Amino acid sequence: MAMAMALLRRLSSPLNHPTRPFITPLCYKFCQSSLPDEAVYEKEKPGVTWPKQLNAPLEVVDPEIADIIEHEKARQWKGLELIPSENFTSVSVMQAVGSVMTNKYSEGYPGARYYGGNEYIDMAESLCQKRALEAFRLDPAKWGVNVQPLSGSPANFQVYTALLKPHDRIMALDLPHGGHLSHGYQTDTKKISAVSIFFETMPYRLNESTGYIDYEQMEKSATLFRPKLIVAGASAYSRLYDYAFIRKVCDKQKAVLLADMAHISGLVAAGVVPSPFDYADVVTTTTHKSLRGPRGAMIFFRKGVKEVNKQGKEVLYDYEDKINQAVFPGLQGGPHNHTITGLAVALKQATTPEYRAYQEQVLRNCFKFAEALGEMGYDLVSGGTENHLVLVNLKNKGIDGSRVEKVLEAVHIASNKNTVPGDVSAMVPGGIRMGTPALTSRGFVEEDFVKVAYFFDLAVKIAVNIKTASTGL
Numbered sequence: 001m002a003m004a005m006a007l008l009r010r011l012s013s014p015l016n017h018p019t020r021p022f023i024t025p026l027c028y029k030f031c032q033s034s035l036p037d038e039a040v041y042e043k044e045k046p047g048v049t050w051p052k053q054l055n056a057p058l059e060v061v062d063p064e065i066a067d068i069i070e071h072e073k074a075r076q077w078k079g080l081e082l083i084p085s086e087n088f089t090s091v092s093v094m095q096a097v098g099s100v101m102t103n104k105y106s107e108g109y110p111g112a113r114y115y116g117g118n119e120y121i122d123m124a125e126s127l128c129q130k131r132a133l134e135a136f137r138l139d140p141a142k143w144g145v146n147v148q149p150l151s152g153s154p155a156n157f158q159v160y161t162a163l164l165k166p167h168d169r170i171m172a173l174d175l176p177h178g179g180h181l182s183h184g185y186q187t188d189t190k191k192i193s194a195v196s197i198f199f200e201t202m203p204y205r206l207n208e209s210t211g212y213i214d215y216e217q218m219e220k221s222a223t224l225f226r227p228k229l230i231v232a233g234a235s236a237y238s239r240l241y242d243y244a245f246i247r248k249v250c251d252k253q254k255a256v257l258l259a260d261m262a263h264i265s266g267l268v269a270a271g272v273v274p275s276p277f278d279y280a281d282v283v284t285t286t287t288h289k290s291l292r293g294p295r296g297a298m299i300f301f302r303k304g305v306k307e308v309n310k311q312g313k314e315v316l317y318d319y320e321d322k323i324n325q326a327v328f329p330g331l332q333g334g335p336h337n338h339t340i341t342g343l344a345v346a347l348k349q350a351t352t353p354e355y356r357a358y359q360e361q362v363l364r365n366c367f368k369f370a371e372a373l374g375e376m377g378y379d380l381v382s383g384g385t386e387n388h389l390v391l392v393n394l395k396n397k398g399i400d401g402s403r404v405e406k407v408l409e410a411v412h413i414a415s416n417k418n419t420v421p422g423d424v425s426a427m428v429p430g431g432i433r434m435g436t437p438a439l440t441s442r443g444f445v446e447e448d449f450v451k452v453a454y455f456f457d458l459a460v461k462i463a464v465n466i467k468t469a470s471t472g473l
Helices: 002-012 025-031 038-044 051-055 063-078 091-097 119-135 152-163 215-225 243-253 265-270 319-331 337-349 353-375 401-410 437-441 446-471
Strands: 143-146 169-173 200-204 229-233 256-260 282-286 297-302 305-308 314-316 389-393 416-418 431-435
Touching (some): 152 256, 152 282, 215 243, 229 243, 265 353
Parallel strands (some): 169 229, 229 256
Antiparallel strands (some): 282 297
């Protein structure tokens, strides 16, 4: 045990090289204020003293916060980030997010704002929309996109309020089986997600013997429940969705198919996993996970001709106005223009050959990681992976995910405890969720993830030993 802990402690040794300066000359060009130099005021208006503070760098104005940021940078630098929803965004994205675009209010949409002075804000948002459609290879005559949602959960709620009436019915993957809170999670005794307060929700689940979604039972439940909307999306499901099957279920129930691709949108953009756009009516995504942009969200929606009715007239999709209205003014005010600008940069990157190569490596790394864990005797939910994450069921090791997460964190390996089928507690679940996007951004390849699997195995053994020593079992 001592030797194992020593090996893991190597990861927490001091850095051999100092981290980069907080503000580089290149970054300062974009991050600096748009105010005139304070020397002008000192000469012409000596009573005006505040511009000096506005133009001073963070290390001068608030060294306490600057120090916290440096510590977080050091943590990211020397640690291993295995949380599948995290990534390392690019310097160019951070430059855009830290730019003067944060100063502007712009309620409304390009060309229809409630504030003046939005010429360049309109240019940035319109370019972001154009790049979003290009990144996912969408025809602008058939698809539109709203890039203003502040994050993924609000984006999903905006879709619900746009297309459903209060107490309409939603079906989505159960949270303990890999779903997400924003899809309407509730227990038998409590409505956990606000979505379940305003809408009636019913989960579909995994087949616990296989770890795959039980599509046949989903179809049976949909026939009885008759949902108005079905969500195809997850936060801890390591397999690909059968969008075609869910499309058929939705058609039978005349329900909207909402694909929440928050976790896999980078893989979809690169074309290395099947696209939900072939089957979904609406697609939501966050922008900071595998997509590797700033923290925000997007809502894609079908537009144009939906069908031709019995009278021979074209029936158009009516999603665009409803969704835009739900975002603003329904649930948001002014958009975060610095985030939208940073997202435009990330979406440009998503169309490059380097980005596709990165996402291909994300998959190769995850496949190798799963293989190595399996060879070490770990039980993977569904038996493996087809995307960027693995979900490890630790019950056969006699330990829970919470304890293993703590041991990993002690040696600077970030993972997250996660429920697995059969769990009754979200705080002491039986699983650990890990992914490959962040470390792949740092240049990890297959053999590196074999080493990561070895570190994980050591951490589990240490957690088991600690539990045994503390409980006497």
